[in-house]
Structure formats: C-alpha cells, structure tokens
Amino acid sequence: MGMDRTVRFPGAPPAWEAVRDLLAAHGFAVQVRMIDGELAFPDEAPPPSWRELRLGTPQGMVTVRRAADRVECVVWGNADAGLRRAWDAVAWAFAEAGGGLVADDGGERTAAQFRTEHDLSDGPNLL
Numbered sequence: 001m002g003m004d005r006t007v008r009f010p011g012a013p014p015a016w017e018a019v020r021d022l023l024a025a026h027g028f029a030v031q032v033r034m035i036d037g038e039l040a041f042p043d044e045a046p047p048p049s050w051r052e053l054r055l056g057t058p059q060g061m062v063t064v065r066r067a068a069d070r071v072e073c074v075v076w077g078n079a080d081a082g083l084r085r086a087w088d089a090v091a092w093a094f095a096e097a098g099g100g101l102v103a104d105d106g107g108e109r110t111a112a113q114f115r116t117e118h119d120l121s122d123g124p125n126l127l
Contacts, residue, residue, distance in 0.1 A: 002063075004074045005091045007100045008108070013071050014098035016046050016053065022093045030090070031056045057086040064090065070100075088118045 007013075016032075023030050031042035034054035040046070046053060053064045059082035063074040073091045075083055095102045095111035102114040109117065 002074045003077050003079065003087075004072045005087065006070055006072050006103045007091055007094045007098070008070045008103055009098045009100040010069075012068065012098075013066055013100070014094065015048075016050065018097040019090075019093045022097050023089065026089075026093075028086075028089050028093075029058055030062075030086075033061065055090060057083075057090075059083040059086040062087050062090045064094070085118075085120070088114075089120055092118070092120055 020030065032040045032044055032046065032053055033042070033056045034040055034052075035044065035046045036051055042056070051066055053066075055062045055064060060075070060079065062083075065072045065074065071094050073087055073094070075087045079087065091102050092111055092115050094100060095114060101108040101110060106117070114120075
C-alpha cells in the first residue's frame with residue numbers, strides 16, 4: 001500500500017523542468033526513470049501532456065501523478081526515513097515551483113510552511 005501527498009495549484013501544475021531545476025539548485029538529486037509507464041532516459045524531459053512520472057532518488061523511487069490542478073506524490077507505505085524525505089522534497093518542489101499548497105493529514109500548507117515543518121534544509125542529496 002502506498003502513501004500519497006497531494007499538491008494543489010491555483011491553475012495548472014508547473015512544468016517538470018522548473019521542478020527539476022529547483023531540486024537541483026538545492027542539492028537534491030533526482031532522475032526521471034519512467035514517463036507514463038514507459039522507460040525514460042535519466043535526463044529525458046517528459047512531453048507537456050505527461051500524466052505520471054517515476055522519479056529515481058538516491059533514497060528510492062517517488063511516483064508523481066498529474067491532474068488538471070494538482071499532483072499526487074506517492075511512495076510505498078514501508079518507506080524509510082530517507083525515502084520519506086525524498087517524498088517531502090518532491091512535494092515541496094512542486095508546491096514551490098507552482099505556487100501550490102501541500103495537503104496531507106496535517107491540512108494544507110504553503111511550500112514555505114511545509115519546508116519548515118519537515119526540516120528540508122539544503123545539502124548534498126538533501127533539500
């Protein structure tokens with residue numbers, strides 16, 4: 001069973017390239033592994049119509065599912081602390097890049113609030 005975290009946007013979700021660049025700027029390594037169920041090159045950019053990305057991080061895989069006004073970030077329910085941090089970082093980056101709100105059991109929070117609550121500080125392979 002998976003755990004998901006939703007990021008809601010006032011309009012369409014941001015482009016993947018904006019999210020990828022934001023993660024890279026904060027020292028967080030992420031590579032595209034699959035686009036819409038098809039294998040992808042690590043530096044491959046998804047088409048504007050993508051619906052699902054599988055992202056490889058040093059801590060494990062994070063799945064991102066996109067809808068008209070939100071993305072859902074998903075990891076396995078048995079994710080360890082490192083993978084949960086990667087999951088948090090991906091959700092934060094989407095919210096930050098798109099002016100979205102991160103929604104989970106704690107309610108909805110801005111990207112800045114979410115980053116503070118989840119202690120996402122910069123560093124190698126960390127956010």
